[in-house]
Amino acid sequence: MRQLTGRQRMAAIVLAALGVSFLTLDVGGGGLRSAHSGVRGTLGSLYRGTDAVLGPARRFVQGIPSAGTNRSRIAELQHENAVLRGRVAAAESDRRTQLRLAQLQAATAGGYRVLPARVIALGPGEGFDWTVTLDAGSSSGVRVDQTVTDGAGLVGRVLHADASSCVVLLGADPGAGIGVRDVRTGQVGIATGRGSAGFTFVPLDPNALVRVGDVLVTGPTGSTTFVGGLTVGTVSSVRTSADGATRATAQAAVSPTGLDLVGVILVGGQPPKPRPALTPSAQAHR
Amino acid sequence: MTRARVAAALAGPFTAMLLQGALVAPLTMWVPVSLPAVLVAAVALVDGPATGMSLGFSAGLLADLGSSHPAGALALSWLGLGLVCGVARDRRSVRGDTTIAAVACVLAAVFATLLLSVVHARGVEVWLSVRGAVPAGLGDALLALAVIPVVRRLLSTDVLRARPALDAELELRAARG
Numbered sequence: 001m002r003q004l005t006g007r008q009r010m011a012a013i014v015l016a017a018l019g020v021s022f023l024t025l026d027v028g029g030g031g032l033r034s035a036h037s038g039v040r041g042t043l044g045s046l047y048r049g050t051d052a053v054l055g056p057a058r059r060f061v062q063g064i065p066s067a068g069t070n071r072s073r074i075a076e077l078q079h080e081n082a083v084l085r086g087r088v089a090a091a092e093s094d095r096r097t098q099l100r101l102a103q104l105q106a107a108t109a110g111g112y113r114v115l116p117a118r119v120i121a122l123g124p125g126e127g128f129d130w131t132v133t134l135d136a137g138s139s140s141g142v143r144v145d146q147t148v149t150d151g152a153g154l155v156g157r158v159l160h161a162d163a164s165s166c167v168v169l170l171g172a173d174p175g176a177g178i179g180v181r182d183v184r185t186g187q188v189g190i191a192t193g194r195g196s197a198g199f200t201f202v203p204l205d206p207n208a209l210v211r212v213g214d215v216l217v218t219g220p221t222g223s224t225t226f227v228g229g230l231t232v233g234t235v236s237s238v239r240t241s242a243d244g245a246t247r248a249t250a251q252a253a254v255s256p257t258g259l260d261l262v263g264v265i266l267v268g269g270q271p272p273k274p275r276p277a278l279t280p281s282a283q284a285h286r
Numbered sequence: 287m288t289r290a291r292v293a294a295a296l297a298g299p300f301t302a303m304l305l306q307g308a309l310v311a312p313l314t315m316w317v318p319v320s321l322p323a324v325l326v327a328a329v330a331l332v333d334g335p336a337t338g339m340s341l342g343f344s345a346g347l348l349a350d351l352g353s354s355h356p357a358g359a360l361a362l363s364w365l366g367l368g369l370v371c372g373v374a375r376d377r378r379s380v381r382g383d384t385t386i387a388a389v390a391c392v393l394a395a396v397f398a399t400l401l402l403s404v405v406h407a408r409g410v411e412v413w414l415s416v417r418g419a420v421p422a423g424l425g426d427a428l429l430a431l432a433v434i435p436v437v438r439r440l441l442s443t444d445v446l447r448a449r450p451a452l453d454a455e456l457e458l459r460a461a462r463g
Contacts (some may be wrong), residue, residue: 008336011339012369015365016362016365019365020363022350023405027405043303050301050304054308061313121307129354129355133307167354257316
């Protein structure tokens, strides 16, 4: 163990005070919004470049756990020659991508325009940011608060959009409350993200009858920021407290670890904030 | 401080941040492993508390601004990480340094989570951080096993080695005439 010198102690105190100031400034009034936006935009652009280099390797590793589940595909591949075997991972990845694209195109049949986008990075924090960065941005029509889907299930909503990338807050985020509807009973309620553990569903009517296996979808349309009808999860357990209130846990329809190709539903959302025009001051006229 | 050290101090955290976002985080989604934090710990274990603190603060602030949580939380926690690892450095074996780095990284993550829960930041759950502490520590240890030897080797080169304070002072006086 070493002792800090006087200057090092002073530097530590100054930096700590600076850190507390940043925290206060950002929590208090969002004074660092421009700085957040600038750094996110820069990182988003750099993530695109990094993903172009590391993306194939990452997708190969991510595809390993699911590679063994497709028996017919494996049986088919066993008959192929050694050169083709070396490309199994890539082929599997392409097949999943094709499937996802088909699902996304099917989603457009509902009258929505869906913009396909690829996950290029996850939040750089220490795991308490349930966000992903997509390679599509405001230049493609992406706006804040637009819904993101994987074709059938809810992925999240756009939290921030730059020209070429956007940050999506996943539904699994413990701070994300999603307005949902129980498909079987029509009861509405709030689903709150529990990270990797899925969702907690609390119906607005405390006496609502919720059963294991009930499917929860976003909605009702118009009462939530999300596009209605997207599957959020399936109820896996139901608890009734002493006062009769019902609380259920639900398994997420979309696994955050399996995200690769997603679609941004180009409807709703907030338009980019207009910047005030420069107006000559009264002094300038004198 | 030489130009090469300044360039390395800028490039190191930025590269770690990009690798974290594009490679490490997607592959370790359930375990909050952090490459930039391990890098800060590794540099502090080799170069001492002064370098560790400044690198930790700047890398943390960069990660904060690139995230959706309030800025300052990671800056403060990684400042502490650099300080603790710098003070605890003893030039021991890579395995010893790895243990210190892993434990310090987990403590820094829990501290940041606590800090953000105090300021009621969106999406922060202390139980998630505590529950993931052991696997995160193991993940950080694995990363540290790879990162620490590289950092040791880089920081022992002539270009990047920290000069003793006396040498720097003499050089400064010579430059002033």
